[in-house]
Amino acid sequence: MKYEPPLEKISVNIRETVLGQGEKSVKIGGENTLPFHSFEGSLPNSAGLALEVLDTQPENWAPSVLEPFEDVVSDPVKWAKKCVEVYGAEMLCLRLLSTDPMGKDRSPEEAAEITKKVTDAVDVPFIVWGTDMEDKDAQVLMQVARVCSGKNLLLGPVVKGNYEKIAKAALEHGHAVVAQASMDANLTKELNIALCKFFPPEKIVVDPTASALGYGLEYTFSIIEEIKQFGLVDKDKMMQMPILCDFGGDCWRTKEAKESREQGILWEAISGITFLLAGANLLVFRHPESLKLIKEMVI
Amino acid sequence: MILIGEDLNVMTGEISRVIKEREAGPIKECVAGQTKNGMDYLDVNVGPVKKDPQGTMEWIINTVQDVTDLPLSLDTTNPVAMEAGLEVCKKKALINSASGTTESRETMLPLAAKYSTDVVLSVINDAGLPADADERAASIMDSAAFANELGIPNENIWVDPVLLPIGVDQRQVTSYLEFIQMLQDLLPGARSTCGLSNLSYGAPRELKSLLNRTFLIMIGRYGQHSAIVSGFDQELIRLIRGEVPEIVELIYRAMEEEDLDLSALSQKELEYAKTTQVLMGKSLYSHSWLEV
Numbered sequence: 040m041k042y043e044p045p046l047e048k049i050s051v052n053i054r055e056t057v058l059g060q061g062e063k064s065v066k067i068g069g070e071n072t073l074p075f076h077s078f079e080g081s082l083p084n085s086a087g088l089a090l091e092v093l094d095t096q097p098e099n100w101a102p103s104v105l106e107p108f109e110d111v112v113s114d115p116v117k118w119a120k121k122c123v124e125v126y127g128a129e130m131l132c133l134r135l136l137s138t139d140p141m142g143k144d145r146s147p148e149e150a151a152e153i154t155k156k157v158t159d160a161v162d163v164p165f166i167v168w169g170t171d172m173e174d175k176d177a178q179v180l181m182q183v184a185r186v187c188s189g190k191n192l193l194l195g196p197v198v199k200g201n202y203e204k205i206a207k208a209a210l211e212h213g214h215a216v217v218a219q220a221s222m223d224a225n226l227t228k229e230l231n232i233a234l235c236k237f238f239p240p241e242k243i244v245v246d247p248t249a250s251a252l253g254y255g256l257e258y259t260f261s262i263i264e265e266i267k268q269f270g271l272v273d274k275d276k277m278m279q280m281p282i283l284c285d286f287g288g289d290c291w292r293t294k295e296a297k298e299s300r301e302q303g304i305l306w307e308a309i310s311g312i313t314f315l316l317a318g319a320n321l322l323v324f325r326h327p328e329s330l331k332l333i334k335e336m337v338i
Numbered sequence: 339m340i341l342i343g344e345d346l347n348v349m350t351g352e353i354s355r356v357i358k359e360r361e362a363g364p365i366k367e368c369v370a371g372q373t374k375n376g377m378d379y380l381d382v383n384v385g386p387v388k389k390d391p392q393g394t395m396e397w398i399i400n401t402v403q404d405v406t407d408l409p410l411s412l413d414t415t416n417p418v419a420m421e422a423g424l425e426v427c428k429k430k431a432l433i434n435s436a437s438g439t440t441e442s443r444e445t446m447l448p449l450a451a452k453y454s455t456d457v458v459l460s461v462i463n464d465a466g467l468p469a470d471a472d473e474r475a476a477s478i479m480d481s482a483a484f485a486n487e488l489g490i491p492n493e494n495i496w497v498d499p500v501l502l503p504i505g506v507d508q509r510q511v512t513s514y515l516e517f518i519q520m521l522q523d524l525l526p527g528a529r530s531t532c533g534l535s536n537l538s539y540g541a542p543r544e545l546k547s548l549l550n551r552t553f554l555i556m557i558g559r560y561g562q563h564s565a566i567v568s569g570f571d572q573e574l575i576r577l578i579r580g581e582v583p584e585i586v587e588l589i590y591r592a593m594e595e596e597d598l599d600l601s602a603l604s605q606k607e608l609e610y611a612k613t614t615q616v617l618m619g620k621s622l623y624s625h626s627w628l629e630v
Binding site: 224228232269273275276278 | 505508620621622623624625626629630
C-alpha cells in the first residue's frame with residue numbers, strides 16, 4: 040500500500056492586500072495554508088519586506104545601523120532613494136517621528152508635505168507611520184491621506200481611539216490601514232469588526248505590536264500564530280487580514296547590537312525570520328543587511 | 339440547578355460599611371430580596387475579616403438568619419471567622435471555599451470534616467490554576483482523595499472548576515466545559531459550583547448577564563449542580579427555573595448543531611445562539627461578538 044501523507048486542506052484564504060500602485064505595487068497575504076506549508080496549500084505572495092526611513096535625523100541610533108545611511112539622514116528624500124536604488128528595497132516605511140508632540144511636534148501639514156515629497160521621489164509602496172500618539176496620529180495621518188490621495192499608502196497605527204477618523208480619510212482617498220491591538224487576539228478581532236462596519240476588509244493589515252528577541256518574542260509568536268489559526272482553521276472572517284511586524288527599534292536598542300554590527304544584524308534577522316515562521320506577512324527592517332539576509336532565506 | 343445568591347458581598351462598598359458599623363438594615367434587605375427571588379442558598383462573603391473575625395462573623399450570620407431560612411455559603415479566607423460562622427449556622431452550611439493548596443488542606447478542609455458540612459473545593463493547587471481539563475482532573479482527584487481521608491465524603495464536596503473571564507482566556511472557558519462533563523466519572527456523587535459572574539468580567543456591562551445566563555444553561559446541560567449567581571438577575575432566574583423553555587431549547591441546539599440556521603431566528607434568539615457559539619469556542623470572542 041502506498042503511503043499518503045495526511046494533508047490539511049483549508050478552504051479559506053488570508054485576504055490579499057495590494058499596497059502602492061502601478062508596476063511596483065506589492066501584494067501581501069492571499070495564502071490558504073499555514074506559514075511555509077506549501078505542500079498543503081498555496082502561498083501566492085512572499086512576505087513584504089520594508090526598510091525604514093525617518094522624516095528627521097535619527098537620535099541615539101547604534102553606529103552600525105546609522106552607517107548605511109550616514110550620508111542621507113538629513114534628507115528623507117535622499118534616504119528613501121538610497122534604500123531603493125542602493126539597497127534594493129521593494130517597500131519603505133516612512134516614520135513621521137518629527138510629529139511627536141513630546142519632541143519636535145511638527146504640524147500635520149508639514150508632515151504631509153514631507154510624505155508627499157518622499158513618496159513622489161520613489162515609486163515603491165509606502166507604509167506611513169505615526170508616533171503612537173492617538174490624537175496627533177489621527178490629525179497627521181488624515182492630512183497625509185488627503186495630500187497623498189490615490190497613492191494607496193498603508194497608514195498606521197490605527198487604534199481603538201482613532202480608527203474612525205483615520206480610516207474614513209483612508210477610505211475617501213484610497214489608502215489601506217494598519218489596525219493595531221497590542222498582543223491580544225480578542226482585541227484584534229474587536230478592532231477589525233469596528234473597522235469593517237465602514238471600511239473594506241481587504242485594505243486592513245493587522246499589527247499585534249511585535250516584540251523582538253529578548254523583549255517578549257515568544258508572546259508575539261503565539262499571538263501571530265493564534266491570529267492565523269483563527270483566520271484559516273476556524274475560518275474567522277475578522278481574523279483573515281495579513282499581519283505586519285515592526286521590530287527594528289527593539290533590536291537596535293540592545294547592548295549587543297550597539298557593541299557589534301554583526302550581532303545587531305543577526306538580532307534583527309533572527310527576530311524577522313521567527314515572525315515569518317509564525318505567519319507574519321509584512322516586516323519592517325532598520326538595517327539593509329538584515330533585510331538582505333531574510334530575502335536570501337525565504338525568497 | 340441550585341442557585342447561590344452572591345449579593346451579600348463585602349466587595350461592594352455599601353456592605354463593607356454596614357458590616358463595620360453593625361448596621362443590620364441593609365443586610366436584611368439584601369437577604370430578604372434574594373430569598374424572595376428564589377435563591378436556594380445565600381453566599382455570605384465577608385472577605386478576610388482582619389478585625390474581630392469571630393464577633394463579626396457571628397453577628398452577620400445571626401443577622402442573616404433573622405430574615406431567611408435558606409442554608410448559607412460562608413465565604414471567607416479566614417479560618418477563625420469560618421469556624422465562628424459554622425458554630426452559629428442553623429442549617430448544614432457550605433464552606434466557600436477550600437482548594438488543593440497546602441494552606442487550605444491544613445485550615446479549611448479540617449473544618450469541613452469537623453462540622454460535617456459541605457465544602458467548595460476548587461481545582462487550584464500549590465502550582466496555581468490548572469491549564470486544561472486533564473490537569474483540572476488530576477488536581478481535583480488529588481485534593482478529593484485528601485478530603486476523603488479526612489472523612490469528607492464525595493457528596494459533601496462541591497467542585498469548583500474555576501471559571502475565568504472569557505475576555506481573558508477563552509480556552510479556559512472551553513476546558514471548563516470539557517471538565518464538567520468528566521466530573522461524575524472522576525468523582526461519583528460529588529457536586530459542583532462556580533462563580534458565574536467571573537465569566538463576564540471585563541465584558542460590556544449590558545452584555546454581562548447574557549453571557550452568564552447562556553453559560554449557566556450550557557453547563558446545566560452538562561450536569562453542573564449549582565452556581566453562585568446574582569440573586570437579582572430576574573431574567574437568569576426565569577431562564578434557569580424553566581420559564582423560558584424555547585430559549586433553553588435553542589441554546590441546546592446551538593451547542594449541538596455545527597451549522598445552525600441563524601436566518602430564521604428572532605433578534606433575541608440570535609443573541610443567545612451567537613453567545614452559545616462563542617462560549618463553545620466555535621468562534622473567537624470579542625466584545626462585539628453579537629455584531630458579527
